[in-house]
Amino acid sequence: MHDREIFDVLLEREKLGTTGVGHGIAIPHGKLSGIDRLYGIFARLDAPIPFDAIDEQPVDLIFLLLAPDNAGADHLKALARVSRLLRDRTFCEKLRGSSDPDALYALLTDAPTSHAA
Numbered sequence: 001m002h003d004r005e006i007f008d009v010l011l012e013r014e015k016l017g018t019t020g021v022g023h024g025i026a027i028p029h030g031k032l033s034g035i036d037r038l039y040g041i042f043a044r045l046d047a048p049i050p051f052d053a054i055d056e057q058p059v060d061l062i063f064l065l066l067a068p069d070n071a072g073a074d075h076l077k078a079l080a081r082v083s084r085l086l087r088d089r090t091f092c093e094k095l096r097g098s099s100d101p102d103a104l105y106a107l108l109t110d111a112p113t114s115h116a117a
Contacts, residue, residue: 005032006066020053025086029065029079038078039066042108044095061086061095 009030013019020026041064048058063082067075085091091107098104 005034006030009066010064014052018052018054020051020059021083021086022053022055022057023089023092024048024053024057024060025092026051026053026059026062027065027079027082027086028062029067029075031067031069031071031075033069035066035068037068038071038074040064040078040082041066042095042104044104061092 009032010028013028013030018026019028043062043064045060045062048060051059053059063086065075065078065082067078085108094107095104098107
């Protein structure tokens, strides 16, 4: 997998409409050939960046999802779960407030799966 392939897939997705969902959050996502499972990458930025978000606010929390071309519903389920988690303002404040990578990992992996949609 090449960085350029990932960039191109994400750029094509952004052309369909922004993945900046508001409140400083973006969930860029796309499907790639050549990967065999879903990947999630979280980044908390020290300084928010312009992202053409729906609320026109800069973004400081980014959760990138990459799925195999044949992911089907698994891609949509993962996207829905991330979206539900990041709609929780308390959860996002915990992400913003933690500087410990282990604590961030624990927050993201121990998050309940039953948040209401």
